[in-house]
Amino acid sequence: MSEPRLSNLALYLQRLGFDAPPKPTLETLRRLQLRHTGAFPFENLSTLSGEPVRIDLPSIEQKVLHDGRGGYCYELNNLFLALLQALGFAARGISGRVVLGQPEGAWTARTHRLSLVTLKGVPYITDVGFGGMVPTAPLLLDTSDEQPTPHEPYRIEQHADGYTLRANVAGEWRAMYIFDLQRQEDIDYAVGNWYVSTHPDASFAKQLMVARTGEGWRRTLNNGSFAIHWVGGESQRRQVTSVDELVELLGSEFGIRVPEHEQLRRVLGCLIEFA
Structure with missing residues (x-):
């Protein structure tokens, strides 16, 4: 079966600062991943509005490239x-289990999408859809060494069941997610997406999560709590107190065009009130 194709490659590349298709090299991959996490925010507004999160490529292209939105892993990493693949990289989708914030050794549901890229026989993982701790550079798979990125350093631990990605946060190596290289089909992603977007116990159905990166900073928004985290420095925080303020913040700090949706405004109001 042929891979789905982008309908507007030129526009996508333009949004990432490229006037022409770059060559499929490691340096290109680094530039693409860093720029992608800055240009296209992580966000879950659709799950809070009660609308279905469509993860077919045309729907994602429309939402992200034309409607002024971002998305989460099943959207952003599918698009990426x-x-x-359009640029000629040898790449395929894989999946993992998010354990950030869980007790050490936790084994969660398989609900994260990322990609495996092979360059001159060397495998890397690349991920543009992991929220406030998204890696901002591709990571070499077959090493346990610390790997620097434009933001935090990361490392990959191999174990009997696959790999664990860790990030150095405030001097502590915290587990981000567990993953393996098992082949994934569209149905596997459809099942995971259905769970995270509709199940009442799923985090995306209960709280607002937004993130974006930039040079030397990460911006995050969790319900009404907005923060700018400076690499190697202190974080700046403030509390949002109204839906109008939240909508303005989503536009000015994250580049999100918030849809006019009555249920979404009601939900956002409740999340701010009980934050």
């Missing part, structure tokens, strides 16, 4: 994989 299509871009990599």
